[in-house]
Amino acid sequence: MAEAQASILFVGDLVGGIGRRTLLECLPLLRERYDPTFVVVNGENVAGGLGITPKAAEQLFAGGVDAITLGNHTYHRREVYPYLDSEPRIVRPANFLGIQPGHGTCVIERAGVRLGVVNLSGNLYLRAGRPAFTEIEAALGQLGGVDQIIVDMHAEATSEKVAMGWHLDGRVTAVVGTHTHVPTADARVLGGGTAYITDVGMTGPRGGVIGVKREQAIESLLTQMPVRFETSEEDPWLMGVLIRCSATPRRAESIEQILMPRPL
Ligand SMILES: [Fe+2]
Ligand SMILES: [Fe+2]
Numbered sequence: 412m413a414e415a416q417a418s419i420l421f422v423g424d425l426v427g428g429i430g431r432r433t434l435l436e437c438l439p440l441l442r443e444r445y446d447p448t449f450v451v452v453n454g455e456n457v458a459g460g461l462g463i464t465p466k467a468a469e470q471l472f473a474g475g476v477d478a479i480t481l482g483n484h485t486y487h488r489r490e491v492y493p494y495l496d497s498e499p500r501i502v503r504p505a506n507f508l509g510i511q512p513g514h515g516t517c518v519i520e521r522a523g524v525r526l527g528v529v530n531l532s533g534n535l536y537l538r539a540g541r542p543a544f545t546e547i548e549a550a551l552g553q554l555g556g557v558d559q560i561i562v563d564m565h566a567e568a569t570s571e572k573v574a575m576g577w578h579l580d581g582r583v584t585a586v587v588g589t590h591t592h593v594p595t596a597d598a599r600v601l602g603g604g605t606a607y608i609t610d611v612g613m614t615g616p617r618g619g620v621i622g623v624k625r626e627q628a629i630e631s632l633l634t635q636m637p638v639r640f641e642t643s644e645e646d647p648w649l650m651g652v653l654i655r656c657s658a659t660p661r662r663a664e665s666i667e668q669i670l671m672p673r674p675l
Pocket of ligand 1: 482590591592
């Protein structure tokens with residue numbers, strides 16, 4: 412009889428304390444429902460909406476998160492720089508410059524399964540020192556022969572994310588898009604066996620504007636003047652995907668979108 416196949420719960424950008432609490436409160440329900448082998452979250456907005464601190468990362472790891480990916484807000488908090496170098500389970504885009512703190516890949520092991528995690532940044536409208544499409548080869552090379560690989564392609568442009576999905580189809584278990592905070596309706600397994608979604612969405616307040624209090628976002632757009640942004644607390648939801656791995660290494664059997672309100 413085949414062993415139970417591995418699965419990966421990937422959760423989109425946690426926004427602020429509300430995003431962190433929403434994840435930690437939803438996680439027991441999700442564990443009961445899906446029994447994921449791995450939990451990977453994007454944490455680039457978890458510290459007050461921008462960046463991450465060692466304390467916030469430690470809370471996530473203590474709550475059962477196996478690995479954290481980041482994005483364009485990686486370096487917002489200075490206190491995280493040494494932590495990015497010393498904590499193997501947190502990754503920033505692999506196509507940032509080598510001189511920037513942190514690393515772009517990690518390997519975690521659960522139940523005898525080795526999962527490689529890669530973070531990439533898009534090059535359109537985002538600042539990344541090196542091209543994602545060439546640096547991914549070095550990142551995959553670093554991972555060697557792991558059992559499964561998930562790539563978080565943190566990008567603004569849907570075209571870059573769709574292209575990365577096709578580029579890696581048949582070589583990795585999953586390519587999941589993050590950054591826009593708005594989930595897309597295109598989750599599917601591509602022809603070569605790679606699970607794909609253009610954007611997983613965010614874990615945070617649906618009552619705001621991609622996480623920000625909506626009055627402040629609207630005021631800034633109306634007046635074209637600087638406005639102090641705070642994280643909305645209204646209507647928090649968890650947004651993620653559950654990827655079931657195939658018996659063939661580095662391929663997926665299915666990808667299921669998860670959109671759920673924070674339990675009352
Ligand atoms: Fe984000
Ligand atoms: Fe981002």
